Amino acid sequence: xxxxxxxxxxxxxxxGTFLFLILFILLFILLIFLAKKTHxxxxxxxxxxxxxxxxxxxxxxxxxxxxxxxxAGIIQDKNYGTYIIISPxxxxxxxxxxx
Numbered sequence: 001x002x003x004x005x006x007x008x009x010x011x012x013x014x015x016g017t018f019l020f021l022i023l024f025i026l027l028f029i030l031l032i033f034l035a036k037k038t039h040x041x042x043x044x045x046x047x048x049x050x051x052x053x054x055x056x057x058x059x060x061x062x063x064x065x066x067x068x069x070x071x072a073g074i075i076q077d078k079n080y081g082t083y084i085i086i087s088p089x090x091x092x093x094x095x096x097x098x099x
Contacts (some may be wrong), residue, residue, distance in 0.1 A: 039053075040064050042066070042067060045067055046067035049067055051069045052067070052068065053065055053066070054066050054067075054068040054077075056080045064080075065077075070085055
């Protein structure tokens, strides 16, 4: 089997291992960057739970995103209180509620 000698070459396996290790580290750094700078983790958790994302606007201009489960058109949050949904603004990709 002269055509398959490369599969027993230890340097090819070491190079492939280091290549995938470096790619895994870069992917992990990218995930940390996405978690710190965007709302990707909140959107992912909402997607897994199947709940819409509610955006709570504070007086300071800061927006707090939370995955909430509306029950009969009412959202209850321990920090922001109770809200009644009259006409939600929904997103096409992720279900979101803007209050």
